[in-house]
Ligand SMILES: Cc1cc2nc3c(=O)[nH]c(=O)nc-3n(C[C@H](O)[C@H](O)[C@H](O)COP(=O)(O)OP(=O)(O)OC[C@H]3O[C@@H](n4cnc5c(N)ncnc54)[C@H](O)[C@@H]3O)c2cc1C
């Protein structure tokens with residue numbers, strides 16, 4: 001079983017978000033970066049599948065050198081090897097194209113991703129990669145088992161869940177409870193030191209989207225308590241202050 | 246979804262989320278490698294998952310969670326500096342310090358379990374043991390398959406271990422061990438004990454005593470108000486036949502156990518600052534949330550003074566520990582230097598815990614917050630591995646060249 005796990009390098013969920021350069025660039029100062037939580041589920045399931053079926057795990061990130069500590073963590077958790085495509089991942093199609101090129105050269109049975117990134121939350125890359133390669137892509141996957149050449153998985157759908165059997169190779173966008181996050185242990189961290197992290201130049205591509213600017217959501221205003229008898233004031237506030245009608 | 250503080254549900258879970266972040270006022274993280282930072286983050290995540298959700302319940306019920314032993318083994322908290330070939334982590338002393346800091350941030354009792362196993366059991370076997378002893382015990386101790394303890398203190402000999410009464414005689418094909426040890430961490434659950442005893446000539450040696458040897462018992466010490474999630478007990482030897490191959494040959498005399506204590510005390514220096522950080526972090530948050538006189542209490546000068554002084558002391562101790570780590574790594578650290586760091590850290594931690602508890606007002610005395618538990622734990626930490634005053638005397642002797650012990 002050859003598994004490719006695509007990981008993002010994203011701000012920790014508790015980070016304060018702000019923008020610079022006339023609101024066109026995310027300000028990374030003081031921000032703690034982590035493996036995307038959904039990607040981390042994908043990686044954890046990959047490690048379990050490898051334990052169960054044997055094989056190897058390649059971690060892949062499209063990003064600049066600053067993402068290497070995050071990639072090392074993936075190696076410490078259990079990836080055998082890693083690739084970093086040395087480019088700023090400025091849009092989902094660009095990232096998908098890079099990933100598709102790696103898959104073409106690599107003969108992978110499973111391409112595991114998160115259901116979505118947690119910085120831009122596009123939820124697009126897995127679909128695009130499937131399309132570019134002409135193989136099935138399924139998301140959000142909550143259970144994944146492999147029997148021979150078949151992936152048995154369950155997927156969250158509106159008001160229920162869908163059970164699927166798909167022939168490999170496939171792309172899967174993962175989410176909980178597919179596996180429990182793994183904390184790298186000291187031996188894993190030590191061995192990550194000597195695992196290969198290959199840096200590749202980006203494959204030629206155009207950028208299809210450009211950021212005009214970012215806008216912060218309005219700060220939440222305080223809660224106003226209105227006496228239960230005072231319906232008139234409530235209606236007035238809803239109409240003139242909150243402007244809901 | 247807050248990623249770093251997810252924890253499984255459990256019957257003993259407190260409803261408090263652990264949002265701990267360590268202060269880094271002087272950007273000391275710049276002194277750490279990428280690998281050090283990953284080690285710290287991993288142990289912190291481990292503590293948030295396996296320790297802090299349950300620790301108040303364990304401490305309250307005086308319960309030693311024996312399942313933590315294999316979990317510590319799995320994460321690699323036992324003997325991190327022991328080479329990989331014996332199951333250790335092969336890591337440096339800064340890594341060891343960071344591991345102890347993060348575990349004691351969770352609880353001093355949990356850190357005691359780990360530091361006894363690493364510094365007081367694996368360290369002497371690795372440093373003074375034969376190849377067979379290393380092969381036999383180290384991998385199992387590292388993985389947590391075995392728990393060990395260290396027997397030096399006796400009922401009548403604490404600060405003065407050279408007066409120990411525990412003795413062994415050479416009976417030809419075995420040694421015969423008699424005596425008793427007291428205040429021994431991990432003893433009631435231990436599979437093996439590294440025991441310090443005198444031979445016929447009065448010379449101190451280390452012996453590995455294994456559970457199941459006839460005449461060897463480990464009664465538990467009850468009624469502790471400190472380190473309640475760690476188990477403590479006695480080691481009683483009445484005519485215990487110890488096989489000759491269980492003698493540690495590499496070093497004899499009081500210097501042998503003392504060298505183990507140097508390694509453990511180094512870990513305590515880092516660990517106690519972990520406890521201090523936890524108290525400081527709790528107090529900082531609480532001071533911003535708690536409103537009195539229409540303002541957060543953090544807006545009052547007296548509260549700010551407390552927070553500023555706590556952070557100053559923690560920052561100074563961090564630097565001291567870091568530099569001591571480099572000296573350890575180079576094999577240059579002296580016993581008095583280690584005494585200084587152990588003594589300083591525990592004092593800082595005790596003071597920070599008290600001040601942080603006061604900032605929490607009445608809430609501070611409950612198990613909703615960690616300060617009372619840390620404060621009570623630290624009363625053991627200030628006593629074991631050399632009391633606060635004994636470390637002062639070690640420093641005094643080094644400064645003046647005059648021994649004031651006896
Ligand atoms: C300077 C800068 C500007 C950006 N501007 C924009 C923008 O304007 N709009 C926008 O949508 N995004 C922007 N991005 C983010 C970048 O587009 C994302 O990395 C990419 O679009 C994928 O994000 P997504 O939310 O579509 O991913 P999703 O489709 O939500 O991700 C699904 C999964 O795909 C995989 N994946 C995603 N990205 C990577 C990657 N880089 N390497 C490896 N695997 C990956 C992961 O497994 C992930 O869980 C910018 C990034 C930078 C650094």
Ligand SMILES: Cc1cc2nc3c(=O)[nH]c(=O)nc-3n(C[C@H](O)[C@H](O)[C@H](O)COP(=O)(O)OP(=O)(O)OC[C@H]3O[C@@H](n4cnc5c(N)ncnc54)[C@H](O)[C@@H]3O)c2cc1C
Nearest residue numbers: 395396397398403404428429430625628629630632634650
């Ligand atoms: C929870 C816990 C766990 C422990 N775990 C272990 C363990 O795993 N293994 C182990 O071997 N031991 C362990 N100990 C024992 C610990 O190391 C001793 O308690 C410690 O060394 C002090 O010895 P003592 O209690 O006999 O006190 P004493 O030596 O009787 O000291 C009493 C007081 O007298 C002071 N004093 C003594 N001599 C002098 C002097 N010359 N000048 C001035 N003041 C002096 C001391 O500073 C102290 O304040 C543990 C103790 C505790 C509380």
